[in-house]
Amino acid sequence: MIADLLLGPFAFGFMRRALAGCFALSVAGPPLGVFLVLRRMALTSDVLQHGILPGIAIGAAFGGLSLGFMGAGGFIAGLAVALLAGWLARATAGREDAQFAGVYLIALAAGVAIVSMTRGIDLAHLLFGSVMAVDNAALILMAGTASAALLGLAVIWRPLVLESFDPGFLRAVGGHGGAWHLAFMALVVLCVVGGFAAMGTLMSVGLMMLPAVAARHWAAGLAGQVRAAVALAVLASWLGLVLSFDADLPAGPAIVLVAGGLWLASLSLGPRESLWRRRSSRRTS
Secondary structure (H helix, E strand, O other): OHHHHHHHHHHOHHHHHHHHHHHHHHHHHHHHHHHHHHOOOHHHHHHHHHHOHHHHHHHHHHHOOOHHHHHHHHHHHHHHHHHHHHHHHHHHOOOHHHHHHHHHHHHHHHHHHHHHHOOOOOHHHHHHOOHHHOOHHHHHHHHHHHHHHHHHHHHHHHHHHHHHHOHHHHHHOOOOHHHHHHHHHHHHHHHHHHHHHHHOOOOOOHHHHHHHHHHOOOOOOHHHHHHHHHHHHHHHHHHHHHHHHHHOOOHHHHHHHHHHHHHHHHHHHOOOOOHHHHHHHHHHO
């Protein structure tokens, strides 16, 4: 009976496509999330998921519900938000997170306004996603962006690690840390865009960030945290899609709820820096 509950929904083709797409995002997104946590930029992903909305809305206004138009528009908009916030921070000597907050709020409001003026676009679908929306075109978008993000991360892995742990040394040896930072932000935007079809623009970073935050309770090293984050994301995708099917919930919130549950379990009972480990340490000391 448990097997039927966990495997039964995937007898349908649209569920298998959604699972394949979410598995692709689970492999590509969480490693980027681990770097965002390492670089103390966890909330930047939330900014970018709002920042892509006007681009997706403009793409839909020109190309209808074409994932190609919406995806390209979302990527351009997200990259523009990241570039503009970074430029404002350097030009004004202010904090980058403050500039991100101002830019993304304007972008979010503009996106909602554009969607409301465009007929034939369901705002709830864009914001929260739908399993039913994962057709072959959406699967290609999700798998394609995930593959490109993985390849890009492999290319910049070493300088990105160095820039994350010791940016001063990278500057001293002429390592062009700003270029690696920009490349990294482009990969984050790419993954956010890849997830919007199934998970919506408001939920697409949940699969990227929650497993990454939970991974620190399972491994100490960077490589171990990446492996743990991917495993947690794959589990959250599978169980979240089952929850979405059985409870008739949008895919994005269902997957994020499961990922949040796994994070809370890791925070409470994980082998590293969890509430249980801290309590055990106090008892033995």
